[in-house]
Amino acid sequence: MKKEKPHFEHDCDCCKFLGTLTLPEDNETSKRYETTVFDLYFCKQEIFGDTVISRYGNKGYEYSSGLRFAEEGEFGHPNLLEAKQRAIKLGYLPQFDHDCDACIFLGSVSYTKDSEEYKKARYKITDFDLYICPSGLNTLIARHGSEGWEYLDREYYELEDQVNIDKYPALAEARKRAIELGHLSK
Ligand SMILES: [Zn+2]
Numbered sequence: 001m002k003k004e005k006p007h008f009e010h011d012c013d014c015c016k017f018l019g020t021l022t023l024p025e026d027n028e029t030s031k032r033y034e035t036t037v038f039d040l041y042f043c044k045q046e047i048f049g050d051t052v053i054s055r056y057g058n059k060g061y062e063y064s065s066g067l068r069f070a071e072e073g074e075f076g077h078p079n080l081l082e083a084k085q086r087a088i089k090l091g092y093l094p095q096f097d098h099d100c101d102a103c104i105f106l107g108s109v110s111y112t113k114d115s116e117e118y119k120k121a122r123y124k125i126t127d128f129d130l131y132i133c134p135s136g137l138n139t140l141i142a143r144h145g146s147e148g149w150e151y152l153d154r155e156y157y158e159l160e161d162q163v164n165i166d167k168y169p170a171l172a173e174a175r176k177r178a179i180e181l182g183h184l185s186k
């Protein structure tokens with residue numbers, strides 16, 4: 001992504017800038033906010049949870065936010081939907097549905113079909129969302145679809161074994177990230 005600067009002032013240190021979005025003048029969202037330029041952000045918040053933000057002016061209140069509005073349709077906001085899609089692409093938000101509240105998202109991973117990891121892997125899958133579930137046994141999870149059963153999981157200690165690391169590269173990656181982020185001790 002090219003290096004872009006925000007158009008408006010924004011004072012949250014947690015926010016990650018996702019670039020600007022320019023909409024046509026006659027777009028409904030442009031009319032509603034009286035601007036064609038929107039600065040998009042992803043904000044990782046401990047208390048309120050992750051969110052996306054779309055700023056349309058310099059004043060403190062001149063922004064809209066909320067993942068629940070980041071959808072298509074009557075109540076959706078296209079500027080927030082665009083922010084969500086960019087955040088998913090950058091690995092800040094998961095691409096698949098996952099319904100365990102205890103799980104900590106560790107980012108996504110993507111393997112090309114000619115990568116060593118993909119060739120050695122037991123299941124030929126390219127895209128995963130990675131989690132550690134701290135409830136219980138520190139289970140590592142690699143989700144590859146939004147259906148309930150579309151995930152792989154192993155306990156952290158099973159992933160110290162090279163055979164398992166080769167068979168489940170996404171889970172081994174999840175373990176590595178969990179250690180780096182301090183969710184799992186070595
Ligand atoms: Zn923020």
Ligand SMILES: [Zn+2]
Nearest residue numbers: 100102103133
């Ligand atoms: Zn969980």
